[in-house]
Amino acid sequence: MNKKTDRPFEKVKNAFLKTELALSNLWTKFYVRVVVVLAAAALIFICSKTTSLYFQRNLIMVGFYLLLALSLNFIQGYLGHCFIGMAGFYQIGAYATVILTTLHSWPYLPAVLVGCLVTMAIGMLFALATQRLSGTYLCATTLAFFYVELNLIRNWESLTNGAVGIQKIPPANFFGIELSMKNGGYLYVIMLYCLIAMIVTRLIVNSKVGRAIKAVRDDSLVSTLMGVENTKYKIIAYAFCGFFAGLAGSLYGPFVGYLKPTTFTYDMGMIPFVIIILGGIATIKGAILGAVIVAPLAEYLRMLTKSVEFDWLANLDPEQWRYVIYGIILVVMMRFKPKGLLGGQERTPFRLPKGVGRKES
Amino acid sequence: MFLEQLVNGISVGIIYALVAVGYSLVFGVLHIINLCHGVIYTFGAFMVYIGIVQLELNPILAILISCVLTGMLGLLVDRIGLKPLRDKGSDWTAAMISSIGCSYIITNCLQIAFGSQLIRFPVLLDFGSFQLFGATITSQQVMIAIVAIVLLILLTLIIRGTRVGLAMRSVCQSETAAAINGINVNNIITFTFFLGAASAAIAGALNASYYEYIRPSMGNMMGLKAFSAAVLGGIGSLTGSVIGGVCIGVIEAVAVYFLGGTYQDLVAFFILFLVLLIRPYGILGKKESTKV
Incomplete structure (x- = not known):
């Protein structure tokens, strides 16, 4: 059957x-x-x-989502937790930075550092609070975390300006250079951040810490027996995730120029999740491939609807339909390739005898 | 008025219970949490809306049709999203991500069809209001509570009293043993999805007529709150879901009375956090080491 x-x-x-x-x-x-x-x-x-800002803007958005996907990879890929409240970290990082630069007129770079550290601290606290949870409970809790955080930002008016949001965010000043779309500054900086995230990921994953995190993912009981402190490495993974998500958020505020609680939606947090599932969990090249495919999906759909001469296709709204496609990607990938397009290629160091092969999960 | 808020909390809480039962049923047979359930609830409310407003049907007929259609949707989610994974022997992560994907597809299809803004929903069960100890209580609140309680009793009777219910309970205990004894496990799982989805559809209709609006994204919040209720009561236990639902409803209402309306959503998730930290198996749940 x-x-x-x-x-x-x-x-x-x-x-x-x-x-x-x-x-x-x-x-x-x-x-x-x-x-x-x-x-x-x-x-x-x-x-x-180029003078055409449309293409550059899309590339910058790819950069943002790539950075988020790389940071999510620490939890989703290497630690093996299902984290769907990514927009929460993103929002905390953005708000922390922007509150400092706009409302307290700090210079940009120290504010970025503080913003990242705040997000990192919150990530570590979350890991500490949920250390006993696993599976679907943890997944639902991450979603609850996002809604709690969203409501806190909406209600804590003395700190965050509440539902009105923060307007007129000054452009980021990166070592004396004022970033803008015109001089391509945002593009360079986000790509620099991505590069840093990739290098750090690479260094961490091949170190003792990375091996311990992966051991917790593969079998927490065995890793405990081998003397790995599970809680400690969970917290470390969440700390890295929080740091890089905060880094993405810290650039997002100055890039768009205003922040509201509604800027960061549940859908926004799902995009890095879809990127990792499509590209491949626990790989850097998978995250890159996923980000290039998933983040500008609306633009691809727009090109498709323009080039094809079906009336019913031209009437589709790409902004809406891309979310349906994200859902389809999740279902189809789980059905046919649960590790993602480029995932699960880690080479085993020795060949297993015939018939003993690893069970595909 | 405090008493008004309390009554309000109880009637909303019973709706939570009705949705939470769906989580409990599916968890009982599959040992996964169907994260698609909140969206199924939304779909139920929209089907009732189509029936009553666009096709001008009798409300009761519309709710029945919506029950069947939503049940079909639950079944479809199981067959497309979860059953292939069960056959393949995938782990729970895959099933969970697949159900998130299904919920994403359905929400956004609803959004494409109806737009993302609020849509007015007709008031069903309204027969005026009455006074009790100086508090104004609308008949709608009472009727919602009565309908929901009748449904919960019906569900309990199905599970405790019928052959299908017996089969469901045996699948809960052990799939293999149930299959050896001639129970078609897949059909039972499908039936469970149908039952959970149908009760969610009724909950959707009741809640929509109470707040007088619907929107495609309303299921996210409801799903999470009902999940909190199910966890609070002890997931897998029907009575637990009812207790959890009413607790969450009442605590929310009390929080609104003392802290103000903006804190309503925070409270439910705060409870979820607390329960998961202190007593992860809930009030009535059995202690299992695998669960957490």
């Missing part, structure tokens, strides 16, 4: 596996990596010089 439903997909699956193998073999070659990195750098450089 089970086999019967799978048969039509068998061919597609095989073709997909072949392509995947070919691509991953290609990726192992050094010159391919150099070319890809150079191409990405060239794209960023060209975009920062």
